[in-house]
Amino acid sequence: MKIKQNVILFILLLTFLIWTLSFVSLINNSTSYSGIQELEHIDTVLKEEMEEREKEVLISFEEDGRFGNLLLETATLLLLGRQVDRPVHILPQVGRKMLHYLDNLPLPMVDTRKHCVCGKCTECLCDTCNTWQKINSDNFTRSTEIQSKYVLLQWYHADLVMKNIQEMAEMYKSYLRKSIVNQVQDYLQLYKSSVPTEFVGIHVRRTDYLPFISDNFKFTVSVDERYFKHCINYFRQRFENVQFFVTSDDVPWCEEKLSGEPNVHFPKLNGVAGNTPQQDFILMSQMNHTIYEFGSFGLWSAALAGGITLVADNYSNREHNLQTAIRLYAPENWIRVDVSKIL
DSSP states (O other): OHHHHHHHHHHHHHHHHHHHHHHHHHHHHHHHHHHHHHHHHHHHHHHHHHHHHHHSOEEEEOOOSSHHHHHHHHHHHHHHHHHHTOOBOBOHHHHHHHTTTBSSOSSOBOOTTTOOOOSOGGGOOSSSOOOOEEEEGGGGGGOOOOOSSEEEEESOOHHHHHHTHHHHHHHHHHHBOHHHHHHHHHHHGGGOOSSOOEEEEEEEOOTTHHHHHHHHHOBSSOOOHHHHHHHHHHHHHHOSSEEEEEEESOHHHHHHHHTTSTTEEOOOTTGGGOOOHHHHHHHHHTSSEEEEOSSHHHHHHHHHHOSOEEEEESOBSSOOHHHHHHHHHOOTTEEEEEGGGTO
């Protein structure tokens, strides 16, 4: 009798165990099926989002000018994209030029495998030509007339960039080509001493820019060597040990006018051949302070360097838009030098 009871108990336990295992298996299968459904749903949502992204307006910036202007235009593009919460891209030709100075780009380039980036349909080699709709950057955030999938902003926004100049400068400085930075730092080691040394970069913009200012803004006074000597004396009075490094698009003029000044150097990182524009720019960015008169190259050199900046002011009948923006939004350590009072 006892054996029979044990057999019945064993059968009951075995039945319960089989039922439990079956129930767990059913739950697992249901959960697995639910998980697969959830993954499929996520995949579908991601594909739909990617398709919507493809339909978004492609926003870029028209190339106008040399490297300093490209930095202004790219900063404008980045800041406006942030304001309207839309992705922005730089043109491939702009990206290639910037990579002569930078190891990495601050924005992605337009993917030419997916988008036509030709300036004119008459020059287009793409399967489908897409005409850019051009919008002034000052009006972009207020524009309600975007009629194209391709929007090309024009004219950098000087006020917007100067309001954010320190943030933009820190970003650009982090991307500078490390190989040239190291070359410049090795060169500067030659001028360091036991006494703390202040390095001041001097950028002199001449050649084609002087006629540009004269024709469009009408010089009232000449920004010549007297301006630079005035600024050099300012730093000599301020610091005990100071070394000056001159970069320019007209080095012979600088050597003629400034070579008699103590501790004023004309760097030639490549020997007698002189420097490339990339070396000049990165050299200026590694200074403690800056002297420059006008131009976007000098502006960005000063912004990346930090410290005190002396910039020429009140030399023309009409102000350049960068002059106006500097007057309104320059960092506190930027000093505008009234050229009319020192000449």
